[in-house]
Amino acid sequence: MLFRTLTIVGVGLIGGSIGLAAKKRGLAERIIGVGRDAVKLDQARRLGAIDESMELCEAARIADCVVFCTPVDCIAEQVKSVAGICRREAVLTDAGSTKGEIVAALAASLPAPARFVGAHPLAGSEKKGVDYAHPDLFEKRWTVLTPTAATSVEALASVQSFWQALGSRVRLMTPEDHDRALALTSHLPHLVATALAGMLPEDWRELAATGFRDTTRVAAGDPEIWTPIFQQNRAAVRDALTQLEAKLQEMRGALTANEITRIDHYLTQGKRVRDALGS
C-alpha cells in the first residue's frame, strides 16, 4: 500500500486505467474520482476504477496523492487551485502529454521544494473514455518524469514508486527534452496521420487497406485532447515538422531523378529502425 487515499482528476482512458491498476495492485485504500460529468464518474465507479467521487477541493484536501489526467491546458490551473489546501506530505503528479508549459507554470507559483512531479505515461490510444480503461495499460510501458531543481526529493521518490507500482518503467528527463522527444515520437506522427487522412478522397476510401489504416490510426484521437497538446508544444513540433519536410523533399528529389538506389537506401534504413522497435 503506497497511499491511503488516491485522488484521480479526470477519469477517462488514462485516469480510469490508473484507478483499475491501483486497485488491482492494492496501491491505495481509497480511490476518489473527480470530474465534470456525473454519468462518466458513475460509469468509472461501476467499472471499479474509483470507489467514490467528490468535488476537486474536497478530494484534494484528504488525498495522499493527486494525479491529474485532464487535457494539458487544464492541468497547471487545477494543480495551482489545490496546492494550498493539500496535506503537507501529499504528492501531486499528472499524465499530460506535454511537460514544458505545465512545469514552468507551476515552478512560478508553487513554493519550493515542490511536491508536484510532472509525468507522462506513454500509453495512449486513439480510444477515449473509461470504457477502454485497462488495469494493465501501463505494464512494461515507459513513464517519463520531469523533476526540476525545485522538486522535493521525497516527492520524486514517492511519485516514481507510484508510476512503477502501476506497472511502468520510469525515465527521468528535463521537461524540454521530453517535449522535443515527444514532438518527434508522438506529436509529429499524429500530425502526419491527420494530413494523410485529410487527403483521402471519399471515392478511394475502400482502397485504404491495412497500411493506410495503421499509418493514420492515431488521427482518430480526440481533438479536444490533441489541440492543446499542439498548442503547448508547437515550437518543438514545428522543428520536427521542418525536419520531416526536408526528408520528404530529399525523397521526392530521388524519385524525380529516378535514383532508385537512394530510394532503396531510405527504405532499408527505415526498415532497420522499425524492426528494432518490434511489433
Place this chain on the structure above:
Amino acid sequence: MLFRTLTIVGVGLIGGSIGLAAKKRGLAERIIGVGRDAVKLDQARRLGAIDESMELCEAARIADCVVFCTPVDCIAEQVKSVAGICRREAVLTDAGSTKGEIVAALAASLPAPARFVGAHPLAGSEKKGVDYAHPDLFEKRWTVLTPTAATSVEALASVQSFWQALGSRVRLMTPEDHDRALALTSHLPHLVATALAGMLPEDWRELAATGFRDTTRVAAGDPEIWTPIFQQNRAAVRDALTQLEAKLQEMRGALTANEITRIDHYLTQGKRVRDALGS
C-alpha cells in the same frame, strides 16, 4: 471448381495465401507453385499452399490459370515468357501493387484479345513469406482489376470470378487511376512511415509508443518488394508527396502563427475521415 490446374508464380505471403484460399474453397483440382527457392517451395507444400512445384514454362503450359505474385519489376517479363506456350483458353493475372507499367508492357506484346488481366489484391502486410500466408487473407478485402480495351471479355469474367472466389470484392479501374489512388493510399504512407522511422534517434526508441509504432509499421516492409513499386509508380507518388508537403506546410504555418482553431480544424477533419474507415 473454377480451374483444373492453377499455377502460382512466387509463393510468398500473397502467393501462399492464394494457394491456401483456393484449396480451402475448392477452386482448383491441382495447385502448382513456381519459385527460385526450393526450400520455400517445400515449405509452401508442407503448409498446404501448393500441391507440387515445377519450372515456370512447364507449369504454365498445363495451367488453366496462372497468377504472378512476384515483385512488380519481374511480372511483365514473366508473363511475356509464358504467353506463347499457355493453353489457348488459359487466363493470366497478377498481384502486383502497381499496374500502369505492367499493363503497358504487356499491351505492347500480347496479341489481342489479351487473356492477361492485371489485378491488385489490397491485402498486404509488412510481414513476408509463406509462413504468414492465410486462407482468409482476401476475405472482404478489395481486389482492383485493371482491364483495357484489348482485354478478352471472357478472360476478365474468369479472372473476376477467381478473385471473388478467393473471398475478395472486385473493383474495376484503369491502370492509371489505380496507380494514382494507390500512390495516395499505400505508397505515400509507406514513404512517410519510412521517413519517420529514419528520423528516430536511438536514444528515443523507448519513447516510441503505440502511436509511433502504428504510424511507422509499414516501414518494416521488404525493400526488395517496395523499391520496384516506387520506381514503377514514381510519377504518381511524387504528385502525392507534393500534395502532402503542401498540407504539412499549411499545418506548420498554423503552428507558427499560433492559429489554434486551424489546428483544431485539421484534427477534426482528419478524425472524421479516419473514423469513417473503421478500425
